[in-house]
Amino acid sequence: AQGDDWGYGDARTLGALGGAAVLLPLFVARCARATSPVLDLGLLRHRFFSVANAATLLFSVGFFAMIFVNSQFLIGVWGYSIQGAGLAFTPGPLLAAVFAGPAGRMADRYGHRVVVVPGTILFSLGILWLIAFVGTEPAYWSVFFPSSALVGVGVGLAVATIGSASNAFLPPNRFGMGSAFNATCRQVGAALGIATVVALLGEPAPDEALAAFDRAWTFLAVAGLAAGAVMLALYRRPAPEGSPGEVTDRGPAMVPASTSTVPAT
Structure with a gap:
């Protein structure tokens, strides 16, 4: 930075x-x-923990950088005031709050990746909408609002659900450590994402601004899709039915709370 x-x-x-x-x-x-x-390094041998935290880092790269990029675009290209840009963002967080609760219940019932993967896709579609339709003239309702709505729903489905996925199958005596590691991945992702888009945006001339923002938005969309791909491909490992530590679509059997480390799964 x-x-x-x-x-x-x-x-x-x-x-x-x-x-x-x-x-x-x-x-x-x-x-x-x-x-x-x-940090108990044994946690990193737990497949579900490692995969969910890798997805957390990738999605955080896109999510936090998106806030920076879109605010810069609204203020620098469309000429919004700081207050106006803040109001323009409002639909996204509202929709994220609305969808976050049902997302948790769906994850409990159907498994985390069933919720996270559609969320990451919607997030990336919202970013791609901007690439496809945005111009130098303000077009809030036809361009920015639909993008914000897609991103908001995607964030509501993905963010908290990825976080809970990282801890879902840890023993209770490792919940605090697991949550702290997930928060660290989130912050590292945010720092990496913002630093990258700052480099991608640079200081373009007015006639090059859209091209610079397109580069940044492409990076954000790829980060979101990468997070979904990690969850889709790796957050599952079938095991023979009834075997110790059985793993299903919803994860492995819970390790007893008295276990001090987490075995590889």
Whole structure:
């Protein structure tokens, strides 16, 4: 995020990258040895936990960057005020709130990926709508509102459901740790997404603005579809019926709460 200001060859930029390269392996090594680690690495061997968190990261790349990109477009290209841009966003969050509750009940009944995958598709369709129909002249009701509605429904179906999918089959004594890791994936995805679209947008001339936003929107749509593809392809592993730790469309059998680590599934 600071690359343009500092310069990508600046000592501060390189120092931050180098620090991350050193500290992350040290963190992993510490977690592997500690008797009470911040992150139980055994969780990462749990297929459903790992897949759901990968999907969380990918969807967060698109979702949080979408807020930034669309606000920049409304203000910078369509000439909306900050307050006007905020009001223009309103339908999306309202629809997300309306659909989030039923999405949770559907996930409990039919399985998480049955809800998450359509949500990611609707999110990406909303972004692709902008690519297909947006122009330099404001067209809120015919262009931005339908996009916002599709995105809002998609977010309502996907966001909370992906989060619950990451914890759905963990033992209760790992719920807190699992939730914290999922939140970390969400924040990392947000940072990566926003940093990427800032680079994609750059500072285009007025006659190049639409092309720059199309690049950013394409990136957002791909991120959303990638999250759905991960859930569709990997959030299921059949097991012989009645076998220990059986895995079905709705996940593996719950590990007893007294288990201190999560076995691979």
